[in-house]
Amino acid sequence: MSLLKIEDLYASIGDEKILNGLSLQINAGETHAIMGPNGSGKSTLSYVLSGREDYDVSKGSVFLDSKEILDIEADERSRLGLFLAFQYPIELPGVTGMTFLRTIINSSRVAKNLPELEGIELVKLIREKAAELEISQDMLKRFVNVGFSGGEKKRFEILQMALLDPKIAVLDETDSGLDVDALRIVGKGVTNLKSKDRGMLVITHYQRLLDHIIPDFVHIMVKGKIIQSGGPDLAKLVEKEGYKSFLNGN
Amino acid sequence: MEINSPPSNEVLDFCNSFKKSFKEHGWPNSKIETWKMTPLQKFIKDSSSLKHNSKYLLSNNKNKFIKNVDINNLESLNSKYFQKNEMSRVILSHISNAFEILVPKNTSKKETIDIKSSIDAGIWSSSLIIIKVPENVECNIALEFSLSSNSLCTPLIAIDVGKGSNLSFSLSVINSSKSLNASNFVSLIEGDLSENSNLEMVLTQQGVTLSRSDININLNQNYSNYDLIGVYFGREKQHQDITTCVNHLAENTSSNQIIRGILDDNSVGVYQGGVKVAPNAQKTDGRQMSRALLLSNLAESNSKPELEIFADDVSCAHGATIGELDKDQFFYLLSRGVSHSVARELLIKAYLNEVVEEIQNDYLSDQLEKAIDFWLSEFKMKEVA
C-alpha cells in the first residue's frame, strides 16, 4: 500500500492554473525526486500537499496512508505524518528555537497519545538531534530563522523533520541557497532519516542535491504534470542536456 | 506605608490659576488636534458625581524618599508643556494628593521604589507627583495604577533627571477586576533630562475603559537619552492612547520609542508620537517604531508618528505597521502540527517578547513581563470561553 497517493490533481492560484492533472504514488521506504524547470509548479505541489490556503484545488485527491487529506487543515496533516521542509523557511521574531521545538514536539506527541516531554528529557532529545546536523546550542537560543544563514535555515528544517519523525517528508528545493559544505551536511542529515517506514519526496531544480540524497525514482514535471518517470539516470540526463529536450517533447 | 499628602495651601494657591481656567474651559474637547482621535466626552460623562480621594502605597520601606511638595519645585509646572496642555487645568484643579519622590544624593547603591495606587469605585484620584533624581545616581521607580469600575485617575507627573544619572521608570495601568466599565485613566508626564542623563521608561496600559498617557520629554542638554517601550492592550470597547513628544534641544541627544499595541473586540488604539529637533540640536538620533496588531474585525488602530526637524545633521526615522498576525508565520506553525489556538498564542507572545528583549534593565523587563503575563492570562481565559 502506498503511503502517499496523488491522483489527477488540478490546482490554481487566482486565474492561473498551475497543477494540471498530476499523479504520483510513493510507497514506504521509497525516495522520489521531482525535477522540473522554473515555473513548472514544483513549489505549488509542496504547498498544496501541506495545506496552504491560497490555492484552489479544482480536481483530484491526495491520500496519506489511505486517508484523503485535501479537506484537512495544515496542522492536522502534519499530525497525521506529513512534513514539508520549506524552500524559504519563515522567520519567527520573538520565538526562540527552543520554545518553537518544544511546542511542535509536544503537539505531535499529544496527537500520538504520548506524554508531553519537558525539562531534561526534552533538552536531551533536541541536543542529540541538533548535534547530528551540526546545529549549535547558541542557534537554538536565537529567534527561529531570524538572521540565519541559508545553510542554518535548511539544517533547522531537517532538525524539525528529525524530531517530528514524519511518514512522508516533502523537501522543497532544499539545496537552494546552500554552499558545498552545507549541502553535504543537509544531504547526510536527510539520508540518515531514510527508513523503511518513511517515504520521501525531494523537489529540486538541479541534479546536485540528488548526489547526496540518492532517489529510487525520478520524475520530470513540466507545466503542472509529470511527463516522464525513470530511475536515477534520468536526473543525470537532465544534468547533461537540461530541460530543453523535455520541453520540446511536450 | 500609605502616602497621604493632601496639597498644602501653597500648592493650592499655585493651582488657583488652573482652577479658574478649568471653570472657564472644562475638559479638553476633540476640536483640539491632539484630542481628535480620543474623544474624552465619550468616556468621561459625569465626573462631578465622583468623590475626590487619592491613595498611594509604598510597597517597600522607602518612606524616607517621599516628601511633601517643596514650593520651589512647583516651578517645573510652569513649563510650556504643562501650561499649554488642556489636561493640566483638569488635574491641578482637583488634586487630593501631592508628593515628591526625592532620591538621595551621593548614593552609590541603586535604589528601587515601588508605589501602587488603587482607585476604588466612585473615586476620582487626581494627584501631583514630582520625581527628583540628583546628579550621578541610578534608580528604579515603578508606579502601578489599578482601577475599578466607575473610577477616574488623573496623575500629573514631573520628572527631573540630574547630570549623569539613570532613571528606570515604569508606569502601568491595570484593571482591578476582570471586566470594567467607566474606568478612565488620563495622565500627563513631563521629563527633563540634563547632560549625560538617561531616562528609560516602560509604559503598559490595559483593562480600563479609557487610558491615555501623554508624555513630553525634553532632552535639554548634550548627550541625554530617552528610551520608551510602550505597550497597550485593548479589548471590548476600550480605548487606548499613547501620545508622546520628544524634544531634542541639545547636541548629541538620542531617543528611541517603541510602541506595540494589541487590539481585540471593538477596541481602539491611538499612538501619536512626536520627535522634534531644535535648530541647534545637531547630531540628534531620534527613532520611533510603532506596530499595532488587530485581532478582530471591529478593532481600529490609529497612528500618527510625526517628525519636526529644524537641524540638518540628524538621523531620524520612524516606522509604523498595522495588520493582523502574519499569515506565512501562521502557516509555518500549522505545517509543524501546531493547532490554530496555540499558533495564535505563540505568535502574540512572540510579538510582545520582541520588545521585552529590547530592554537591558532587568527591573524594567520584569515590570513589562508582569503586565504581559497578566494580559495573556485574561486573554487565554477569553479564548477558552
Add this chain to the structure above:
Amino acid sequence: MPIQEETIEQVNLATSKYKYGFSTDLEVDKAPKGLDENIIRLISSKKNEPEWMLDWRLKAFEIWKKMKEPEWAKVNYPKIDYQDIYYYSAPKNTEKLKSLDEVDPELLKTYEKLGIPLNEQKALAGVAVDAVFDSVSVVTTFRKQLEEKGVIFCPISEAIKTHPELVKKYIGSVIPRHDNYFSALNSAVFTDGSFVYIPKGVRCPMELSTYFRINEKNTGQFERTLIIADDDSYVSYLEGCTAPQRDENQLHAAVVELITHDNAEIKYSTVQNWFPGDENGKGGIFNFVTKRGSCLGKNSKISWTQVETGSAVTWKYPSCILHGDNSVGEFYSVAITNNFQQADTGTKMIHLGKNTKSTIISKGISAGKSQNTYRGKVLMQPGAKNARNFTQCDSLLIGDKCGAHTIPYITSKNPSANIEHEATTSKISEDQLFYCLSRGLSEEEAVSLIVNGFCKEVMKELPMEFSVEAQKLIGISLEGSVG
C-alpha cells in the same frame, strides 16, 4: 490696453535664475478686481455657459462665503485679500479660434520660449497640448487625431457646452464644492482648464498635456481639470506650469478630478515650476490645489507623479479614493524647497474596496531657509479586506536653516489590511559629497547629482519627455543652496 511690464531682455539681465520669469505683452480682456455674484455672472456669461453651470457656481460661492481659510498646514503667508484679485483675464481675440494660424503670434512665441511648441509640425512627438493662458485655454493641438479614436480633449469651458451630460455627471463628484475652502472658491470662479474623456476600450494614442501659464499681474488662476477614463481605457496626462516673475504674490487654486471605471488607468504627471519668489522671499505663487482621483471601477488604477520645485507656498495633496475591488492608487512625489519657499504636500489613500493597494513614495528636499512638510493619510475602511499600503517618505536637509517635517495619519479598521510606513530624515551625506568632489565635480553639480539619485524612484515614474526637464529643474532649484 497693453500693460507695461519689464521686457524679456530686462528679466534675462536680472539676477534671478527663474528662467520662465518673463511676461508677455498682450492685449487683454479683464474683469474688474474683486469677487461678488456679479463677477461670477460675468465669468459665466463670457463663457456663454448654460444656466445650470451658473447656478452650480453661485451655490459654490454661497458655500465659500461661509467657510474659513484653513490654517492647519505648516505654512505662513500674509493674509490674502480676495477682493484684490482679478478673477478673469483673457488674451483678446482668442475666442472661437479655428486653427493655430489665428493664435496671437506673441502667445505662440511665449509657449515656444517655455519649450512647449504648439505648432503641430514642430510639436513633441505624440504629445497633444492644451495651453491655458491666465483664465482661458488658448489652443488645443492634435484634436483631429484624438477625435478619430473618440477621445475628447478640449477646454472644459467648451465641454460644458458640447458634452454637458458628462460634465454634469462628473464635476464635483470626486471633490464636492464644500470639500474645502479653495475647492469652493474654484467651483465658483474657475475660468478654464482641460476636459478629457477616454471612451471604453481605448488606449489614448498619445500623451495629453496641459500647460498653464499665469501672465497677468494680480490675477488668480483657477483652472479646473476633469478626466474620465471609461472601462478598459488608459491615458497618460502631463501638466506643467510657469508664471512670470513678479514682486507680489499670485494665487493659483486649481481643482483636478480624475475618475476611472472598471480596468481603466490614469497616469497623471505634474512638473510644477510656478515662480517661487526671489532669494529674499519676495513674490511667488501661492499654490493651493485640490487634486483627487476616484478609482470607481474594479481593477482600476490612478497614479500621481509630481515634481514640485516652484511656488512660494504649496498646499497640495493629490489623493486616491479606492472604491473598486483590486483598484490601485499610487503617489510618487519630489518636493524641493529652497530660499523662503514653504511646501505642505502629500497624499491621502482611502481604501474602501477589497484587495485595494496603494503605494506612497515621497522625497522631500529642503534647502536655504525653506520649510518642507509631508502630510499624508492612509485609511483602511472596514470593507478594505486584504488591502495593502506601503509608504516610504524620506527627507533630505541641505543647510542648517531649513526644516523638514513628516506628519502621517495612519488608520486601519480592517485586520486583514496591512499598512507599512517608513520615514527617514537625514542630511546630504558628506561621504557622497566628498566622493563627487574628488572626481572633479563642483559642489553644486555634486549636490544636484546626489539629489537626483535620492529622487530616482520617483523620477523613473515620469514620462520620458518630462524626466529630462525635471532633472535639470532639480539642479536649477537647488542653485545657491550650498557653500
